[in-house]
Amino acid sequence: MAKVETGLKYAETHEWVKVEGEFAFIGISDYAQHELGDVVYVDLPSEGEYITKGEDFGAVESTKAASDLIAPVSGCVEEVNTALDDTPELLNEDPYANWMLKVKLADASELDSLMDAPAYEAFCK
């Protein structure tokens, strides 16, 4: 059974968002990493790039699948988790501790369209 961490917001495309003030951290859910299997590569944008809600901002690759990452919110990329370059398996080990991007939220109201933990849990069933 995939773990759903409380306190986060979730997109239907299985990205999670954690809000801290005007910033948001973005990652993929436990359900997503489980479906992918062994993650071998993560393609992420660079700092300073702008991501737009609903558009792809990168991709995750496993031995059996590759999946686009869809931005759950819009904003400018403040920081990229570079640890994922060499150790993409961190996403399998703990997808909630290992965020991918830190973005400066462009429009906090975009968060309203995301699911909370119980809703996401139901969505995954």
Added chain:
Amino acid sequence: MRYYDHLIFDYSKSGRCGYTLPKAAAPEVSTAVPEGLRRASAPALPEVSEVDVVRHYTNLSQMNFGVDTGFYPLGSCTMKYNPKINEEVAALPAFAAIHPLQPVETVQGVQAVYAGMEQMLSAITGMAYFTFNPCAGAHGELTGLMIMRAWHRSRGDMGRTKVIVPDSAHGTNPASAAVCGLDVVVVKSNADGLVDVEDLKPLLGPDLAGIMMTNPNTLGLFERDIKQIAALVHEAGGLLYYDGANMNPLIGKVRPGDMGFDIMHLNLHKSFSTPHGGGGPGSGPVGVAAFLKDCLPYPHTEGQQDNETTGSSAGCTQRVDLLTCGPFDPQKTAGRVSAHMGNFGVILRAYAWLLTIGRQHVREVGPIATLNANYIKELLRDAYKLPIPSVCKHEFVFDGLINDGAREGKEGATTLDVAKRLLDFGFHAPTIYFPLLFHQALMIEPTETESKETLDAFIDVMHRIAAEAAEDPDILHAAPHACPISRPDDTTAAKHPVINWADLQAE
């Protein structure tokens, strides 16, 4: 098969060589390449003797399985026997030594091969013209879609950018459409595994370029509603594309041209017996209906010839009209899609096969391939899940084992495990995890060249594997046991790519 752990680089020793060159025809010119255009150091190629090379590649070959080694029940791949006379024909120096830019009067034999093949493939498929320029099936798909777009474009109909692809389609279909700049829209399959006509209707409109279908589809089922689908698509101004990957059961029985398809490709390396060569070279000729002739890519052989040259009788020394690569209309042609006229050497092989089959045997190809598939299906459905039980064509899909042996503390055997276990018994694995509609898909296609005895042996082994799974799935988890290597670690390979000799040495 025996494990052999060398690369040609292991044998390299400075000063060795494996070649001889003809006498120098002229004195060396030291000034030909100025210093600034020369490379700093020689490329790191191996230096080996001829004997080293012969033994090394012979040893490598002995770790390979081919059609000549054993049965290949690989779904959607049509791994039939590759006749040897074809190889003899393709090696003839009078073909192999021809430069593609030789004057056309001096290559009438070559041009006659193109013209003869065009005529024979048209007879078999019901299309009017063929281009042989695409080098593979996916290349044929792309070329076919280019023809589709070129036709709409030539009529000033620029807004047709959408192509419909069934959810059961080969993965290349949507990929080819994307490369051709088309937007892919998926049409669903109904409960019978066929294109859902009701789901199709709302997708049709003025932005429709066409639909890509394979019939029988990837589940091995004949799309019965093709007439209605063709009418609907044509009414909406779209064209029908036929993915010829599944043509084998129709050879000698049904012609795509008669079903309303406007464009199609064939894989000469599937239905027309040319060898796969470990992944190529293949050939993906594209056939079109008569109204699309001007949209064919160039160069294309033009000109009439009499029946003598296409082999209605054995002799063909009679002089025929000149075959040329005619002028083309730059406003209508799909363009140039490959260096010249495709993989001529492969086309020659397929020509030889067609002449061996001839009108007497063409009607046996599809039906016997279909009989073989249904025979395996009937005799294995007691051990493997059969999601679609109706009569299949050349191939069918199982959805894993009925009893995978799963129990407390033990995972059941998967389709991958069954595939790997088959290798131990001298059979190639079926296509696995495709089509995507089923989780444990095992797709089996036997082709007409396999005898009842071969199929019976395969069926026995599949039963034995099912019994092993029921008893102890670990036997399957650990397979293969009798191959040069056990299962490779794909994750490490993808995570830390080691993809050339220099990488390997740095390890």
Added chain:
Amino acid sequence: MHPYIPHTPDDIRKMLDTVGMKSLDDLYADVPQEYIYKGDYDLPDAMSEDEIRRFFADLAARNVKMTCFAGQGWYDHCSPSVIPYLTQRSEFLTAYTPYQPEISQGTLRYIFEFQSMVCALTGLEVSNASMYDGPTAAAEAVRMAVASTRKKDVVLIASTLLPQVKEVVRTYASYSGTVIEEIAASDGQTSLDALTAALASGRVAGVLVPNVNAYGIIEDHTGFAEAVHAAGALLIEYCDPSTLAVLKSPAEWGADVAVGDGQSLGIPLCYGGPSLGFMACKKDYLRKLPGRIVGATTDRDGKRCFVLTLQAREQHIRRDKATSNICSNQSLMALWVTIYLSLLGPKGLAEVNERSSASAHYLCDQLVATGRFTPVSSKPFLKEFALDYQGDARALHKALADKGILAGVVTGDHRITFAVTEKRTREEIDCLINYVKEAAL
């Protein structure tokens, strides 16, 4: 009965019984009757092997064997006898794509060797398992450049590229919305000034230039990489791989991607195919590289082995998001090239270039000495060169063709481009020169 269809009538009957059908036609009961083809197939009578031999011998006799001085992307180099002997081994010839690595280590290992050799020749870090041919590899490289740079839609191509390369690149680009612009040449070589000017638009994703161009000129790309990279674009070198034994490598020119046609590495002319395309790139672009890639790993017992890797990029998984629709390579031709390069080694391949170049320069000098030809350019060349002819180039070419000599390729009303390889003897070259002298055209 047919040798390729082993079923006896009794087999067919038994098998029909098993599937519960009365006749082979019943297997098609689900096909609407109107689609069952009832006409006669317009095919010739089936032939025996000997009839096939005779048939193709007759067809072959309608081709004229010519002494080849033509190039333009296809070169008549020597090819060791070992190569077809080994590539025809049925374990290689009749194998499928190596999706089952446990029984495909032969194919996987030679592809790994092929990749290593392409990397050695180009100086780049990554190579795929091969593509259809040089022009389609160039078209894929253009797609890769557009995919690797964000929101840029122009690709610059040298006007000096071979026509088939330009045409295939233009064809592919015309369907994907990429704008192709040609870079002008001066004195037969791609102009850095013209390139720099074209890059100023800020819309350029990639630049495709030949290492040896359609005139046979060895291009000098000094300053190209700096200009291209400053504009945020990728530099793609289109190379004749044989020449890379002696010429500056794509990596030395600072290229990001190298492509070309493998035919010059001992592959028979065979009317232009099969050959192969190669494609190499810097490590940064590994995940954007189309086609198959073989990588080393270990099996469960720790044995070294090889697999198709990075498959998630490919069409069967990514479908319309894949890097390309390509799902095969020209595998057997990659084996051909790998064996060729093994036999020749660095020294042999350099000798091939030196011999070809010496002969080409000899022919060029002799033709110019007739007083009826002038060189198109003064730039350095190896095995191919273009001359302007004072008379009708087509008439001269035809006159020589009638003598069994393929005297280059006519590339203009008054222009012929000749290629000479190490395979041409002094007698053959002198014969060409003498016929030219005799021809009063």
